[in-house]
Amino acid sequence: MAKLDPALDLAFAALSDPTRRRILERLARGPATVSEMHAAHDMSLPSFTAHLKKLEGAGLITSEKTGRVRSCALSPGAFAPVQDWLAEQRALWQGRLDRFDTYVTQLSEERKP
Amino acid sequence: MAKLDPALDLAFAALSDPTRRRILERLARGPATVSEMHAAHDMSLPSFTAHLKKLEGAGLITSEKTGRVRSCALSPGAFAPVQDWLAEQRALWQGRLDRFDTYVTQLSEERKP
DNA sequence: TGATTACTTAGCCATATGGCTAAGCTTGAT
DNA sequence: ATCAAGCTTAGCCATATGGCTAAGTAATCA
Incomplete structure (x- = not known):
């Protein structure tokens, strides 16, 4: 079995931030939109979406934009x-x-x- | 149960680097000295010991200096x-x-x- | 005592990270 | 057609990270 080190790097790094872990905890209960999740965090929207981008980059979540709303969900088995x-x-x-x-x-x- | 977020921050961050994961993999097989482990890594000694310091700071390993040699071991249950x-x-x-x-x-x- | 070993400390450098504001840009509602 | 909502992009800033070299210290060996 190969090591897939880069994937581990990204996953562990994504998990090392408390904001991002809170996001994952939220998504474990079901999908949510960016704004919904952002409402629970005292942080600017751009900063918040940067965290979402990291989580998605690490393959831990997926997201899809419908109209002007982006919906996020946990990647199963991530x-x-x-x-x-x-x-x-x-x-x-x-x-x-x-x-x-x-x-x-x-x-x-x-x-x- | 409290969240102990800082501990998780440190642990996940420590695990996000491949060099540090290799060190942990080595130590899972048993204790080793700094030089022994450094021999397997193409990196200056100060850079290498910085990684050890991070692992120890995250509570993942322990170390003890005897004479001029520092011996490292996995923290059980870390x-x-x-x-x-x-x-x-x-x-x-x-x-x-x-x-x-x-x-x-x-x-x-x-x-x- | 003097040399060598095994780290350790100090300082520098480049890039990454995590935060911000201000200004876009679609899309949906009126 | 306009306005508001819901992101997105761009750019700035401070600190952290991960690498280096050079120099220092403490312990052992010859």
Whole structure:
């Protein structure tokens, strides 16, 4: 499996900002328009839409403009690469613990006879 | 439960750089010294240790200097806040899907009689 | 004691990030 | 035809990030 590092870079960077995480939390409950979401944030509209652009650039959300209104939604499965990476780390770590356990067990076995 | 946003900010930001993820992948296999890890990265030592400082600042790794050598290790459970946040998102999303399903089911029930 | 190893600190540089205001530009309502 | 709503673009600003080199410090080795 390839690393897809750039995608991880973008996803993690997008997640590192509290405004953007709040947006994602909102969208997890269902789609919303730019203005609807902006109303909950004490920030200029251009600054706010810049955050949306980052989230979309990272593939975490999608958006579509209908008339003059842009509607946003969570990208289904967008967190998968991130969760996969974390799961892999966990597996590596667990593997190390297991090997350490084996090692300790062997040590105590060697001591017995 | 409080949000602990600053911790998440730091953790996600630390994870957004490929060099730092490589360091974490290395440390998941066991502790290592600064020089050992630096050998695998085509980068000046000061730049490299800056990455280590970020990881430590985010609470993802710990380090201890013995003599003139600094040894680094993964912080056990350091990914927990990150994984918890992702799990919560997943739960929100799943809740939404469930409610949508209920809604669709109700619609079709109402149509039957 | 003197040299070498293993960092550490200081300072510089280019680019990225996150905020703002002001001025567009469609689209929808009147 | 006009006006308001809902973004969008452009440009500015301060700070943060990620890289470098050069110089400093502390510990070990010969």
